[in-house]
Amino acid sequence: MEVKLHDIGEGMTEATINAFLVGVGEQVRADQPLVEVQTDKMTAEIPAPANGIIKGFNVKEGDTIRVGETVLIMGSGKASTAAKRASSATAQKTRIMASPFTRKLAREAGIPLEKVRGSGPAGRIMDEDIHSHLQVEPPPQETPVRTEADSIPFRGRRKQIASKMVRSVRTIPHCTHFEEIDVTELLAWKRDVPDVSMGAFFIKALSICLKEFPIFNGRLDEEQECVHLQHAHHIGVAVDTEEGLIVPVIRHVEEKTLKDIQKELKALTNKALNQTLTVKEASGGTFTVSNVGPLGGSIGATPIINEPEVALISFHKTKKRPMVNESDEIVIRSMMNVSMSFDHRVADGGTAVRFTNRLRDFIEKPGILLMEMI
Amino acid sequence: MVEKRDLMVIGGGPGGYHAALRAAQLGKQVTLIEQGEIGGACLNEGCIPSKILTHFASEFRKQGHLQKMGMVMGEASIDLAKLKSFREEKIKGLRAGVEGLLRSRGVEVINGTASFLSENRIGIESGHQFSLFEFKQAIVAIGGKMVYPPGISMESPFVLTEREALTMTEIPEGLIVSGHDYVAIEIAAAYAALGSTVTLLMEGRLPFDQSIEREMKRLLKKQKVSVVTEVTIMSVSDDGGVEVDYESSAGTRQVNGTHLVLCGKSEADLSRAGLDRLPLECEGGKIKVDGEGRTSIPGVWAIGDVTPGPGLAIKAIKEGKVAAGAIAGDKGEVDLEWLPAIVQMDPPVACAGWSEEEAENRGYEVVCSEYPFRANGFAGLKEETDGMIKIVSEKGTSLILGIHMIGSGAVELISAGVLGLEMAARAEDFTFPLYPHPSSNEALMEAVEELTGHAVHLQRRRKKAVQ
DSSP states (O other): OEEEOOOOSTTOOEEEEEEESSOTTOEEOTTOEEEEEEOSSOEEEEEOSSSEEEEEESSOTTOEEETTOEEEEEESSOOOHHHHHTOSTTOSOOOOOOOHHHHHHHHHHTOOGGGOOOOSGGGOOOHHHHHHHHHHSOOOOSSOOOSSSOOOOOOHHHHHHHHHHHHHHHHSOEEEEEEEEEOHHHHHHHHHOTTSOHHHHHHHHHHHHHHHOGGGGEEEETTTTEEEEOSSOOEEEOEEETTEEEOOEEOOGGGOOHHHHHHHHHHHHHHHHHTOOOTGGGSOOSEEEEEOGGGOOOOOOOOOOOTTSSEEEEEEEEEEEEEEOTTSOEEEEEEEEEEEEEETTTOOHHHHHHHHHHHHHHHHSTTHHHHHOO | OEEEEEEEEEOOSHHHHHHHHHHHHTTOOEEEEESSOTTHHHHHTSHHHHHHHHHHHHHHHTHHHHHHHTOOOOOOOOOHHHHHHHHHHHHHHHHHHHHHHHHHTTOEEEESEEEEEETTEEEEEETTEEEEEEEEEEEEOOOEEEEOOTTSOSOSTTEEEHHHHTTOSSOOSEEEEEESSHHHHHHHHHHHHTTOEEEEEESSOOSSOHHHHHHHHHHHHHTTEEEEOSOEEEEEEESSSEEEEEEETTEEEEEEESEEEEOOEEEEOTTGGGGGGSOOOEETTEEOOOTTOBOSSTTEEEOGGGSSSOOOHHHHHHHHHHHHHHHTTOOOOOOOTTOOEEEOSSSOEEEEEOOHHHHHHTTOOEEEEEEEGGGOHHHHHTTOOOEEEEEEEETTTOBEEEEEEEETTHHHHHHHHHHHHHTTOBHHHHHSSOOOSSSTHHHHHHHHHGGGTOOTTOSSOSSOOOO
């Protein structure tokens, strides 16, 4: 029986083998985790489809394989003595057929030999294999050589993000509108509740706005010609990691307190940074928030919707600015801009403006939020 | 005043001086700091003195054969005082050679004790003088320290370290050698050849393929070395000699001798050279490095016994060259997979690659052959017919996975084996080339031929054709 890499999350096409959790010859039970894999977003375990024995692995730790490729072979019955002898995790052939000179070529080109398919006798890696591998897949430049242009890899998560963004922009007629919000009072309010971050407050306030404007928590079904207005508020939070953007999801925000949201936001952000998110934690969002304020600098953006969602909102840097108050006085206020992109097929500008107006009210007068608490 | 340097190498042992010379060859301005003698423990106290002793013992054993061939000489005797002056002269000569090389490459050599003051500064103490240096790159090559089993008094005149054993002034009558690696075997075999009654107490098993281990034990026994493996020493008492109580699988035993030689283990000493002031990432008490010798601190490199792996000069030398290359912009790699293991007993042991058991554990279906040196004509005429060669290969592909030998010339012969392993050679790659005749080299060729039962000089095949 072949155990293959199956689609364990939305849109995944490939995954890297992190670790084998069983050895060759080992007896396993149905649903026992066999292999840990890392997709561009999360780590997951592939379970055993049935009881049986591990006959052998078709891949090595560190390999990146596509959905549908066979990871290992399982057999039925009990482990034999001979198989047990080779049951340690290291019981896999480790000899790479390549001469030291060929290995040097690979080293200098930054190519791991494990990734090169040998064309020589018995799969021996020849110099030409390194050259042709380089043409197919140029290696990442550790220290970019100053030529006419530097190149960085466009693979893995970056490529995944790219294809998702392209699909989103091609499918959804994006419309973005901007608003400025006075956060002076929210900052004052926060001084009394240091355990709650601005981010958690925004997420809670958004959830209340979504109750009033469920269209932005919807999902367009063109085939059925309807928009499904979802009751659950699963809010995705864009996290900027070294590997690229990841969006862990806080589920059922509508049922959670500010403290719950704060706790979960912190835990998920850490997991995203450590690349330990599970499939569930990084999928199934209904609305996305991007809080770029902490990065500083940005006053506006045209964020791309995390399809199949309908809208996405970005919170930008808070700055002290001179503002004119109702008494026509110039006062110093802490101002923050927000950008909200929405799917113009399902909502109009007016609705979006009303949505952000409501959000603005909560942020400018945090006390109002009390009225909405369950 | 702070003096500025590009590359400072701390330690002039085999790793350090190779790194300094390679970096200088590649155009770097190099400063080498050594607190003792250039050449380090290897040249001055370890490898070279031990090889002089083992070579002397081996040549001494040949006298019977030489007389049998017609060489006329008087009764041979041993003059250890003369051996001592020979050794000192040779070490001095080799050391002068290295110093000359360093000079010719323009390496600045400073005699003093180095100490890191920060991640880019080193202080050097030399007598009453203290100098301060700021470096761009530094290679830590300070070697290791020998650690001996606790509970045994090293003060006794009858208990010696392995280094003291190499420079004894008389042949001990009854020698007990306790150790864990090749050093203990070499000392035991050498003194047995020179006339001592020797008991070798090994901490573990002999670290070789089982066939080689069997043959080693047989030959050591033939040379009157009693070998006991997997031993734990319980107590040592000395009163004009030594009495060692030990435990092994056979139970508790006692052995008496005139001297006990304790062979230590080389461990990294991170309290030296101010290393404990640096936030160096370590593993298992040694400095963690990447494949080129980079530590967790940019600009600080480490090689040799302070880094993980066996405490061998062979490793330090490779690491020194690779680190120096990397500093000069080359891309290198330290890969110890086919590190040969050598024991300079008589006949010597030399192995590279995986044992039969190791290859099986790695998931290979293996085919092995064994070829005795007595089937080799050249070994026969030299009367050096003890020992054998064992080849481990993969069934079906005949990929060579391990070459293990015990026999005259094995140390030289293993180089062909290491090259073959590095080239990922298969049986045909060993049997196709032309071999000098008559020579011991042919034994290697025939050992590989024996994988298919085709060794010409074997009257009785040990194994049938298997492929």
